[in-house]
Amino acid sequence: MLPVLTVFKWSPDGGKGLARDMRVRWALEEVGQQYDVRFVTFKEMKEPPHKARQPFGQIPAFEQDGVKLFESGAIIHHLAQVHPGLLPGDPDGRARAVTWMFAAVSTVEPPIVEREQADFTDPGQPWFSKERLAFLDDRIRARLADLSLYLGEREWLEGAFTAGDLMMVMVLRRADAWLLEEFPSLVAYVRRAESRPAYQRAYAAQNALYSGEPPPVSEW
Amino acid sequence: MLPVLTVFKWSPDGGKGLARDMRVRWALEEVGQQYDVRFVTFKEMKEPPHKARQPFGQIPAFEQDGVKLFESGAIIHHLAQVHPGLLPGDPDGRARAVTWMFAAVSTVEPPIVEREQADFTDPGQPWFSKERLAFLDDRIRARLADLSLYLGEREWLEGAFTAGDLMMVMVLRRADAWLLEEFPSLVAYVRRAESRPAYQRAYAAQNALYSGEPPPVSEW
Known part of the structure; x- marks a missing residue:
């Protein structure tokens, strides 16, 4: 199964790559790993289904084959254990x-x-x-x-x-x-x-989601 | 060679285990690794010899067999790679x-x-x-x-x-x-x-250094 990354339904930065899922998207692109995306609104971030993935109600969260991780640093550290290209071999x-x-x-x-x-x-x-x-x-x-x-x-x-x-x-x-x-x-x-190139692909993927007209704040 | 941990010459908390070297001391005790200690004053922390160990002029810094590390989380992560007892095996x-x-x-x-x-x-x-x-x-x-x-x-x-x-x-x-x-x-x-027990040994080791009468602030 592809990993699933949970991200903002609408990013407050309008897709300038400042939300913390960008770090994980970039790492996934560096190692050539495709992924799916799940969206959460600001309201959903604080509700039990998301808090079961991310106890502090933040994004990103990461799931693959039953392992549920959060904290961008920890997710990237995990990716570096299973793919070459993010941490040195020695x-x-x-x-x-x-x-x-x-x-x-x-x-x-x-x-x-x-x-x-x-x-x-x-x-x-x-x-x-x-x-x-x-x-x-x-x-x-x-x-x-x-x-x-x-x-x-x-x-x-x-x-x-x-x-x-x-x-x-x-x-x-x-x-x-x-x-x-x-x-x-x-x-x-x-x-x-x-x-x-990996950065640019990751940036384009998140920018495409948020670069349009912002929805009403109640739908963020 | 024993690892060397760089710590405050005088800890502002008077030895209550709040300085960040306590985290590393505790981890070292958990894995049963002895260590040496190097002291730096607040002034020395901002000078080139210490910044070569810790670019942001903070404590702790860690050295063993030529590897120089800083950030308590990273030092403990490293200890967990070379000793059992700090991270699960799976x-x-x-x-x-x-x-x-x-x-x-x-x-x-x-x-x-x-x-x-x-x-x-x-x-x-x-x-x-x-x-x-x-x-x-x-x-x-x-x-x-x-x-x-x-x-x-x-x-x-x-x-x-x-x-x-x-x-x-x-x-x-x-x-x-x-x-x-x-x-x-x-x-x-x-x-x-x-x-x-590992916490208590680590606490006692740092407390013994700082629990006396504080020196003049200029000597911290």
């Missing part, structure tokens, strides 16, 4: 690549998501303040500066492209473009990744 | 356990750390507001409620204890105790984990 190289997968979601992503959420949640709240947004931007800058320093002249984080690059690039794409542009080597790194 | 069980490792650091931990940081960074700032702290508490509650609903009557997240439980329990211990206490099954889950 144990030390695999361990380094997994390190970058965790660094992406645990160290680089949280301040980026916090800033993104502030744009939605802070306006109209008593704590809204431009100073806070600037403080959040500086937290992101600190992570990007460290990553940029590490990357230096490297093409990928560890020699060849791995799932660590995939996760890191997907996280960087969620940062505001003007912030990322302060680090030209990171912009070039993201562009290199986006030029991979 | 591929599906391993994939589920890795799912919980990512869920711990990517879904449950970020709102907890955000709340913790607010206590340090918000007082005196223009955006300080009790409403914001309550908003952050509600974000944590939503995650804890979902986790508690999933856990139900289970002893561990997936049958037997795995690295997924280890990571999740370590993340839950960073939540404010009064918040966690709203979810008695999660309190019991944390207590079950804390009663494991």
Whole structure:
């Protein structure tokens, strides 16, 4: 059976590849694995059938041959166990690549998501303040500066492209473009990744679903 | 050679097991692997020798036989590859356990750390507001409620204890105790984990380093 990926019925980004299923779509394309898609509305995401797949009511969820997984990092880690092409074959190289997968979601992503959420949640709240947004931007800058320093002249984080690059690039794409542009080597790194044919196929597949006229918010 | 774990010279929690090296110490005790410890001050964490081990200037870092790793999740994942006892032997069980490792650091931990940081960074700032702290508490509650609903009557997240439980329990211990206490099954889950002999040995080892009189902050 083909794996089934559960994704947004309507993606709030209008198909710009920022929803977390994009990471898994890209990994599936990298390893040449076809897949089916199941859609959930925002309401359905919080209901028992979806929570049986994803206890926190998020997307993506992944099912194949009875195994039910969630968390984009974990799904991609699983794909890398059963297909070549996402993690190096040697144990030390695999361990380094997994390190970058965790660094992406645990160290680089949280301040980026916090800033993104502030744009939605802070306006109209008593704590809204431009100073806070600037403080959040500086937290992101600190992570990007460290990553940029590490990357230096490297093409990928560890020699060849791995799932660590995939996760890191997907996280960087969620940062505001003007912030990322302060680090030209990171912009070039993201562009290199986006030029991979697997990325482009994955992007086109999700973009095709969400690039039309948005439905009423009640149907998202 | 024994692995070397890089940890705080002085831990801000005074040895209550909240620093992220505790996760790795616990995993090392679970698999019966001895280790050496290297200390870094807050100043040294941001300097080139440590950043060569940990590009984001954090602890823990891990080195053994030439492999240099960081991110507690990745280090524990590596230990699980070379020692039995942290991940199930069957591929599906391993994939589920890795799912919980990512869920711990990517879904449950970020709102907890955000709340913790607010206590340090918000007082005196223009955006300080009790409403914001309550908003952050509600974000944590939503995650804890979902986790508690999933856990139900289970002893561990997936049958037997795995690295997924280890990571999740370590993340839950960073939540404010009064918040966690709203979810008695999660309190019991944390207590079950804390009663494991490996946890107790790891806790004692780090507590012994930091439980005395704190040095001047300039020496942390």
